[in-house]
Amino acid sequence: MDSNTPSKSSFMAVHKVELGTAAIIAVLGIGLGLALPEDQSMPHRFNRIITISGWLYFLTWSLSFYPQFLLNWRTKSVVGLSFDYVSLNMMGFIGYSIFNIAFYFDPSVQEQYRQKHNGHSNAVHLNDVFFAVHAAILAGFTLIQCFIYERGNQRISRLCASAIAVTVSLSCVSFLLVVFDSRKFPFLTFLYWLSWVKMGVTFFKYMPQVWLNYKRQSTLGWNINQVLLDFSGGFFSVTQLCMEAFVKEDLSAITGDPVKFGLGLVSVIFDIMFMIQHYSLYRENNAKLIEEAPKARYTMVSPDQSRQSSQQDEQPLLTASATTSVSEEGLSGPQPSKTNSVDTVALPTSRDQDHVV
Numbered sequence: 398m399d400s401n402t403p404s405k406s407s408f409m410a411v412h413k414v415e416l417g418t419a420a421i422i423a424v425l426g427i428g429l430g431l432a433l434p435e436d437q438s439m440p441h442r443f444n445r446i447i448t449i450s451g452w453l454y455f456l457t458w459s460l461s462f463y464p465q466f467l468l469n470w471r472t473k474s475v476v477g478l479s480f481d482y483v484s485l486n487m488m489g490f491i492g493y494s495i496f497n498i499a500f501y502f503d504p505s506v507q508e509q510y511r512q513k514h515n516g517h518s519n520a521v522h523l524n525d526v527f528f529a530v531h532a533a534i535l536a537g538f539t540l541i542q543c544f545i546y547e548r549g550n551q552r553i554s555r556l557c558a559s560a561i562a563v564t565v566s567l568s569c570v571s572f573l574l575v576v577f578d579s580r581k582f583p584f585l586t587f588l589y590w591l592s593w594v595k596m597g598v599t600f601f602k603y604m605p606q607v608w609l610n611y612k613r614q615s616t617l618g619w620n621i622n623q624v625l626l627d628f629s630g631g632f633f634s635v636t637q638l639c640m641e642a643f644v645k646e647d648l649s650a651i652t653g654d655p656v657k658f659g660l661g662l663v664s665v666i667f668d669i670m671f672m673i674q675h676y677s678l679y680r681e682n683n684a685k686l687i688e689e690a691p692k693a694r695y696t697m698v699s700p701d702q703s704r705q706s707s708q709q710d711e712q713p714l715l716t717a718s719a720t721t722s723v724s725e726e727g728l729s730g731p732q733p734s735k736t737n738s739v740d741t742v743a744l745p746t747s748r749d750q751d752h753v754v
Contacts, residue, residue: 415622422460426453443644450637454661455524458630462535464622469539474547477618481557481605483540488561489598490533492568492591493656497521497529499588500654509585514649520641521654557605564594592656599660603667607674615682616675624671631664 430449469475499506500521510519543551571590574582610616638658642651651658675683 415625418460422453422456426456443640447637447640447644450633450640451522451524454630454633454637455528457626457633459528459531461623461626461630462532462539464620464626466535466539466542468618468620469542469546472546474618475543476547476549476551477609477613477615478543478551479605479609480543480548480551480553482602483536483543484553484557484561485598485602485605487533487536487540488564489595489602490529490536492598493595493660494526494529494533496588496591496595496656497526499584501526503584506585506588509583513585517645517647517649519654520638520649520651520657525657554605560601568594592654596656596659596663599656599663603663603670607667607670610671610674610679615679615686616671617683617686619671619675621671621675624668624675627664628668628672631661631668634658634661635665 427449429452430445433448433452465478469478500510500519501523507519511517568591571582571587575584575587606619610619634657638651638654638661642648
């Protein structure tokens with residue numbers, strides 16, 4: 398029994414930030430679920446459980462955007478992050494925000510929904526609105542990072558840019574049809590179009606990142622804590638919808654908001670794939686690349702060295718020149734042609750990769 402004590406304490410020490418974050422999420426989720434008014438459309442004995450599940454999904458999914466954002470900020474680099482993923486993510490959440498805001502606040506949309514679903518109310522809650530708007534804002538900030546931080550030779554692919562242009566154009570045409578002929582094309586139809594856009598984006602946005610990880614044979618630059626939080630958010634979201642459909646004995650909670658159910662289900666499936674890549678397929682590659690970095694002409698540079706004199710106790714970041722041969726192994730993809738100038742690129746350390754910062 399004593400032999401297990403060091404390993405347990407070591408696990409607690411290494412993952413204290415993650416465990417602390419999980420505890421805070423649990424306390425806040427339960428607290429919000431108990432403190433806020435009940436949903437009178439659901440049986441009393443299940444009301445609080447469903448509400449707590451909703452706020453847990455909101456908190457975990459919302460926080461899932463921060464690990465990657467903070468990793469980019471700390472390393473001043475977006476190498477390893479798919480620009481297609483970020484771009485599709487932002488477009489999808491803008492549409493999802495419009496959908497949730499209209500479903501929650503617009504009485505005419507709520508009435509159209511009831512007429513279409515035999516008098517049943519829609520399953521959009523206040524936490525759905527907060528989540529979608531917050532996600533769109535954070536996705537926008539992450540996209541900005543892609544243009545101001547070191548990115549190597551990464552860029553938005555032509556296929557992704559074309560898909561975004563076509564989708565935005567079709568959305569504008571759909572909205573104009575609603576404006577000029579609302580009887581034939583009700584606003585609810587336009588909102589469902591946006592929801593299916595979000596569903597399609599959710600399915601396709603993860604693929605570029607899966608492919609990029611495979612091509613590089615590494616998950617460095619792609620924060621695993623984002624994946625774990627995203628998985629938890631998807632799980633609680635699907636759980637909330639299934640419980641609501643069960644207690645109401647009405648599947649319209651799922652069929653009336655397919656994007657929310659699909660968003661959670663697809664997220665869970667792809668997050669499992671990311672976890673397999675990080676913890677199994679490319680685990681040894683990640684460790685090897687971090688270990689061998691100093692042997693490949695890497696220099697130790699403090700985050701604030703360019704602005705002021707570095708302090709002795711500051712955590713250094715690994716950096717490398719643009720001509721470093723390690724990049725040929727897939728750490729940051731193909732590099733530009735060799736020049737005499739040195740381009741300093743910050744790379745995530747094991748601490749950055751495995752901890753919420």
